[in-house]
Amino acid sequence: MSVLPTRYTELVGIEHPIIQEGMGPFKTVALAAAVSNAGGMGTISMPGMSQEPSEGAAIMRSHISACAELTDKPFAVNVPVGADDNGKVLPITEAYINAVIAAREADSKVGQQLKVLTTSAGFPGAFASRIKDAGLIHQHKVGSTRQAIKAEEAGADVIIASGYEMGGHTHHSPVHTFVLLPNVTAAVSVPVLLSGGARDGRTLAAALALGASGVAMGTRFIASADNTDWHPSVAQFIVDAREGDDVVFPGVYGPARGLRTAATDRLLEIVANGEMTIDELTEWKDHALQLAQSTGDFEKGLVAAGQVASGIQDVVDAATFVPQMAREASEVLQELVRGLVPTSTVGV
Structure with missing residues (x-):
């Protein structure tokens, strides 16, 4: 039983409200499976944005199949959205979204496990309804409250509020997590995840206190012993x-x-x-x-990588780290409640 159930864990069917972010343009199959096996939500990253579309789609399909062989738990796929000067979604983005949907349709086991598609960088436009029609839970990453409202109106099931301090693609208008997250959670009704600055149970507890239903982390999971698809010197x-x-x-x-x-x-x-x-x-x-x-x-x-790298002091393994992070967050929140002065004693 989860020590920290949230709206997000209930929606996607995981134990802990801890998500491994997309970390492309490379492979995160082993890491995604490890995080999912630990009770979080692992994410397969896109192979690259300069790939020839059919080649990129084939690689994506192979990564999805490989992840499904390493875990029986739910996992996600991240697809950054690119558009041309006319606002039309780029062929490589379309190829990746189609590859995710095709993988679910071709294999019933994959269809049961591959529950979530995260879009980032730009809004998928007409593909939003196709993602929903395919039975996927659609997460969309935003850097402003305006974008969050737009995504919810278009049917996104989950919003990822990504602060300016996050690693990878960030935003033209810098709004940091402590400002953005409570703005977004007040503006939308769907579950919201924090991305940017999270690294441990204390930061997960802080995110929950600001209204989030979980945290999505990339930099923290780079420094993971399970990130075996990457060169080990990157963790160091x-x-x-x-x-x-x-x-x-x-x-x-x-x-x-x-x-x-x-x-x-x-x-x-x-x-x-x-x-x-x-x-x-x-x-x-x-x-x-x-x-x-x-x-x-x-x-x-x-x-x-994000600014949170400066606070990461060790290389962790997901099997221990993910449940420990959830327990720590639960303990922090309980301790804060115990430390509150009863209202009846205020002013006495």
């Missing part, structure tokens, strides 16, 4: 990070936050000098992110 890079080591750089769809490397400096030079076309630059960024994740090359690689 997170542990070694200190306050001020993060930087915002031009991502694929807008600003992105990561840890400063030689590649972030090189990227800023490329953009300032206009050395590449938009398509060339997108491919360069995709490759640089994958390079760091797969080889641990921090000279040529970009490391997407």
Whole structure:
């Protein structure tokens, strides 16, 4: 029985209100399965945004199948949404959404486990109804209250309120978690998850106190022994990070936050000098992110990570960490209640 049941755990059928974020553009199959097996919600990340659509879809399908073999628990898939200058969803985004729906339709076991599709970066527009019609729970990540209201009106089942301090794609208008989350929870009726700044039971308890139904974490799970698809030096890079080591750089769809490397400096030079076309630059960024994740090359690689990296001091394993984080949050909340002064004694 869950020590910390919330609206979100009830909706998606998991034990703990702890979600592993999408962490593309690379593979998170082993990590997703480990987090789901631990009672949280693991997420398969998209393979890349510069892939040829049919190739990317095939890779996504293989990752979904592999995850279903490693866990019998629910898991999610993250698909960043890109659009062209006319607002039309990009072919690679459409291919990934179609791949998720096709995987559910082709395998009844996958259909029972693959419960959630998270969209981020941009709104999926016409695909929102298709996601719902496919039987998926639709989570959408936002950086403003206006976007949250729009997503709920379009049928999103869950809102992920992502503060400016989060890793990976962030927002043009910086609103930090402590401001954004209570704004969003007051404005929408669906469950809301916090993304940005969460790392332990204390921060989960804080999120719940601000009205969230759980937390979605990426940076914390980079530094996980279960993140075996990535080069192990990336986990240590997170542990070694200190306050001020993060930087915002031009991502694929807008600003992105990561840890400063030689590649972030090189990227800023490329953009300032206009050395590449938009398509060339997108491919360069995709490759640089994958390079760091797969080889641990921090000279040529970009490391997407949030400011919370400065507070992460160890490499954890999901089987222990996820339930322990939930217990810690429950204990923090109970201790706060016990510490409150009874109203009858105030002023005595």
